[in-house]
Amino acid sequence: METSLLISQLFNGLNLGLLYVLMAMGLTIIMGTMGVVNFSHGILFTFGAYITYSVAARLGYWAALLIAPILVGGIGMVLERGLVQRVYGKDPLYSLLLTFGLAMSLEELVRIGWGTTGLPFSPPDSLNTFVDLKIMFYPLYRLVVFGFILLLILALWFFLERTTMGKIVRAGIQDSLMVGILGVNTKALFTLVFGLGAFLAGLAGVLSAPITGIMPTMGDNVVMPSFIVIILGGVGSFYGSVVGGLLLGIIVAMCNQFVPAVAELSMYLVMALVLLLRPRGLFGEEGLFE
Amino acid sequence: MKDGKGAKVSRRNFLKFSGVTAAGAAGMLGGGLSGILSGPREVFAKEELKVGILDPYSGPYADSGREQTNGALIAVDEVNKKGGVLGRMVTTFQEDTATNPGTAVQKAKKLVDEVKVNYIVGTVASNVGLAVSALCQEKKVIYMSVGCHSDDITVGGKAHRYAFRPTCSNTMLARATASYIADKFGKKWYFITSDYSWGHTGRDAFKKVLAGKGGKVVGEDLTPLGTTDYSSFLLKVRNARPDVLIVSLYGNDLVSCVKQFNQFGMRREMQIGGPLNGLEMARVIGKENNVGYWGMPWDVTVNTKGSKEFTAKYKGKYGKIPSWRAYLGYIGMAELLSGIQRAKSPEPKKVILALEGHVFDGLKSNRSQWRAFDHQNIQDTYCGRAKSGAEVKHADDLFEIVSSKKGEEVAHTRAENPVKLEAL
Numbered sequence: 001m002e003t004s005l006l007i008s009q010l011f012n013g014l015n016l017g018l019l020y021v022l023m024a025m026g027l028t029i030i031m032g033t034m035g036v037v038n039f040s041h042g043i044l045f046t047f048g049a050y051i052t053y054s055v056a057a058r059l060g061y062w063a064a065l066l067i068a069p070i071l072v073g074g075i076g077m078v079l080e081r082g083l084v085q086r087v088y089g090k091d092p093l094y095s096l097l098l099t100f101g102l103a104m105s106l107e108e109l110v111r112i113g114w115g116t117t118g119l120p121f122s123p124p125d126s127l128n129t130f131v132d133l134k135i136m137f138y139p140l141y142r143l144v145v146f147g148f149i150l151l152l153i154l155a156l157w158f159f160l161e162r163t164t165m166g167k168i169v170r171a172g173i174q175d176s177l178m179v180g181i182l183g184v185n186t187k188a189l190f191t192l193v194f195g196l197g198a199f200l201a202g203l204a205g206v207l208s209a210p211i212t213g214i215m216p217t218m219g220d221n222v223v224m225p226s227f228i229v230i231i232l233g234g235v236g237s238f239y240g241s242v243v244g245g246l247l248l249g250i251i252v253a254m255c256n257q258f259v260p261a262v263a264e265l266s267m268y269l270v271m272a273l274v275l276l277l278r279p280r281g282l283f284g285e286e287g288l289f290e
Numbered sequence: 291m292k293d294g295k296g297a298k299v300s301r302r303n304f305l306k307f308s309g310v311t312a313a314g315a316a317g318m319l320g321g322g323l324s325g326i327l328s329g330p331r332e333v334f335a336k337e338e339l340k341v342g343i344l345d346p347y348s349g350p351y352a353d354s355g356r357e358q359t360n361g362a363l364i365a366v367d368e369v370n371k372k373g374g375v376l377g378r379m380v381t382t383f384q385e386d387t388a389t390n391p392g393t394a395v396q397k398a399k400k401l402v403d404e405v406k407v408n409y410i411v412g413t414v415a416s417n418v419g420l421a422v423s424a425l426c427q428e429k430k431v432i433y434m435s436v437g438c439h440s441d442d443i444t445v446g447g448k449a450h451r452y453a454f455r456p457t458c459s460n461t462m463l464a465r466a467t468a469s470y471i472a473d474k475f476g477k478k479w480y481f482i483t484s485d486y487s488w489g490h491t492g493r494d495a496f497k498k499v500l501a502g503k504g505g506k507v508v509g510e511d512l513t514p515l516g517t518t519d520y521s522s523f524l525l526k527v528r529n530a531r532p533d534v535l536i537v538s539l540y541g542n543d544l545v546s547c548v549k550q551f552n553q554f555g556m557r558r559e560m561q562i563g564g565p566l567n568g569l570e571m572a573r574v575i576g577k578e579n580n581v582g583y584w585g586m587p588w589d590v591t592v593n594t595k596g597s598k599e600f601t602a603k604y605k606g607k608y609g610k611i612p613s614w615r616a617y618l619g620y621i622g623m624a625e626l627l628s629g630i631q632r633a634k635s636p637e638p639k640k641v642i643l644a645l646e647g648h649v650f651d652g653l654k655s656n657r658s659q660w661r662a663f664d665h666q667n668i669q670d671t672y673c674g675r676a677k678s679g680a681e682v683k684h685a686d687d688l689f690e691i692v693s694s695k696k697g698e699e700v701a702h703t704r705a706e707n708p709v710k711l712e713a714l
Binding site: 118 | 350353514516526546550575
């Protein structure tokens, strides 16, 4: 085994993992704050990609990168106000059924709006090349995405740790009832949190579109790993989803390299292991979803 | 926008179904009257001829499924315009397999048991096709396995008297394509294979040709159906330095893999190819990334009168150039209907006898034939080169046929396929 190949796989695994991080962070704050297992997260990812396609055709990729996630965040807020907020505090089965149904109907909407066939989409010309990293050639676009998500995680960290708004969000994850009693408008907070989660899912869709191409089912393949990341990292834990996501990316890449037969299974094995040894996840806090 | 939206299909089906039920009720009333006047034969003759179309309209092969159905409907139009089959208008009932064997079998049962069809035309994925095929044998319903390429549809123990395959087998595609690639680009190959029956038999057929030429397999990986990121596999491939990467992938999986092959700059390092590629995928891969040498059952550039007429009709109805999936849908349906006409009876057993050994114009240079011993359509099989960049003159100018082999040269011989279909 050449070390250069090993390092390439490690790096590539981190890169894969960052995408899971983006998805999982949104899921985990929604789950932590409102107790909703959001199965419509994948379709929000798909919407991000499709809106990118339509916006990029008119205004270019960079405008789409800015506009699409904001639009998806807006869609998320509308969904929360119109539907999801009605099931807060009820049996988790309600929110599960609701968001699952939402995912299916929104996917049909994608087919009606953009067609059943996939759409061609490539990275912007300026990034559609590869760089010589000495140990390997790597697509420039993937490198840029890598840096971009790292910056975004930093920005989110800053928001959650250093701003009043962020502190309220974190407090909401800990105990939303108490936050309400202390005078915070929890209704607005919930809408904001759902919108933020949707924004992150949309952004992940925008960034993935040039890599995988755009198709109505593209969200299905990222939802499951994102849930596993949350279980790894711990529900409601921002850092947990970062570590869990990166870990999962590396595990999958390494399995693809050494034992491809169990690559798909490996995710679930790791999940089972964590559930057995530490049911609340690596960074999970006591009392949340236990 | 584009035609072929999942939601509309089911609605249309519903309308059609309720329409037919209403027509049936009216027919019974009318039949009672005319029965008094001219006997029961008349009533029978006025009934529509029902054909089930079973294709994926959702899931990873949705684009291909839509094309196959569109092609089949062209054949139905042609026949109905001339007064139908045996004097009966052909009505189709479309169902979505969702690229899932379980769903497909359920839908097939519905078509056979509730709608009472005697024929099912369609399916793309071979695992789905094999499941439907087994059911059709049990129900004694003719199954035109329009777009399934896995060898075992017509080779070995799963082949049966009621199943016919309009398209080429994987072995036919591999023999037409693999030797061309090996001679031209070298004999060190790496395989990325979709982990189900079609992927496996495609890979095996390519390996066999490679072994015959004294070539070497330098590595291989299986990927689950629906994989979207191939980067870690592509890193392995690059490290193994093959001459050619053979990808037995199809649909969205193929699109993602070829796109990423380009993104990693591997195009300058090796050639890529595989058992299948086609317009509906190349359009999504995009003309800049379109690359490689691929097996193709047909292409719009096949220069025959029949192919040109079919292309014109398809463009007239759908406003775009047909892919080979559309061609297969057309051939499958046209041959079934012509078989019924020749059999002078809708009875499946008689139709099977009319189809077996039948030689027909498959719109290709050489005539096609339903081989009696295995129900394989023996036909010209092509190797296509993907065009890219400046050589692409219009949106659908994405392939060029570089090699064409006669069906008898590439299909399993009698000795290679000792299948024995059951007696009727």
